[in-house]
Amino acid sequence: MTARNQSLIELDGIRKSFGGNEVLKGISLNVAKGEAVCIIGPSGSGKSTILRCINGLIPIDEGFVRVGKHRVHEIRHERGMRPLRRQVAMVFQQYNLFPHRTALENVMMAPVQVLKHDPGEVRERAIALMAKVRLAGKESSYPGELSGGQQQRVAIARALAMQPEIILFDEVTAALDPETVKDVLTTIRELVEEGMTCLLVTHEMRFAREVADRVCFTDHGLIVESAPPAALFDTPQDPRTREFLSQVL
């Protein structure tokens, strides 16, 4: 396992409650640069919350979160989060594209408006990214005119346009029709192969096994087991992992 001080993402003992419900009960996780880590586990086990703690969308109650040089748990203001968010991109289950803007504008908006990059240069980059996610020709379509899988690939292009070091994927295929899942997974696989640091919450076990360097199984707000995919899927150590895998595989 990666040495603690070299890892790009470092979570140590994070706890988070919503109301009286403790969703995270001490999560510790390290992700090295270029690593692809999948988080699997039953619904409601806090998987999505872990991702939102990393880019500061959800403030944690207790624990330590570091991304690169940013100590996320120490940032108190929304304004202070912004340098972090430039480093960490996120792709959501519900795509969350901006419906009043075209696909290309969705990809271009943040680099121009947040990073203040030159619009001409961003435009070229955005067109190249649209081609990369195999959506060349759909630049002027509005999100409402695209299928779920296409919208999700625009969302990935939008994340990539920020030139992030890390991308967080939050159950990005869970809302998709089965036939469009493959295109999205292919796009993510290419990113992993290019060495992008990816943290994925997913229900696609086959995909997790194929692309991940490491798979974490979460249950009831804890990481129960963490291992390379072959080990975790073939010889799970914890009975809860075994039970979960027997249900989904």
Added chain:
Amino acid sequence: MLTDTRYQRRKRLALLAILGAAIAWIAFDALLGGSAEWARVISRLPLLLTGSGPAWSIQGGFAFNVLMGMLSMAIATLLGLLMGIALLARNAWLRRGAFMIMNFLRNSPWIVLLFAMLYLLPHRVELFGTTLSFSPFFKAVVGLSLPTAANFAEIIRGAVGSVHSGQWESARSLGYGTAQIYRQVILPQALRRMIPGWMNLYALLMIATALATVTGVQEVVTLLRTTLAMESETALVYFYLTVLLMFFLYCYPIALLARRLENRTKGDAI
């Protein structure tokens, strides 16, 4: 889909039947001597519309209602916008204050607010040696714009709140600040949803301008109650019908257009 077109056909038939009955009644009534009353109404129509007999200068009448409605709406839009921003403010005190004012105004009968303006606003104020006098027209406009502003503020709050929370999440995760999120992401979507409500509010306000008669402004109802009061009782029925029709013809198309826009924006909620 099939039942939908059948419903539409039946609706159209029902509307035609109502229209036909109305025309039949008017024709029947005209044969029984109603035409003389209608002639009376038509001869006084310029007065009803502009408040001046033959000379076409605007001194009151329905034109005043339209004018009051537009002015009040302009003021209410501005005030409502400020109040709406305060309702969405991060500062809890500002938000609570705006919330209280909005609820107070929204739950007051409009006619009471109009009476209140009548007695609260002075007839004239001395300001640096010049005398400003508050006309009944001015008081009516202030009295009408206050509850309208409160309703508009609530429309703004509702429209902003109706934008899916995922939009906030994704904009924040892209590094946008709060002001930028409002400007680039939330408001463009909320604005589309505000317009139908804003138009409906205008139609409502237009109808409420008839209440301004309590301030003594020479609008159409005041005319009916004063200048036209010496018409015969039968003729007055026709006058009131005509005024009802005026409001209907002015407000209904606005309501129709608002509904159409509303249906169009329904689809883009993601």
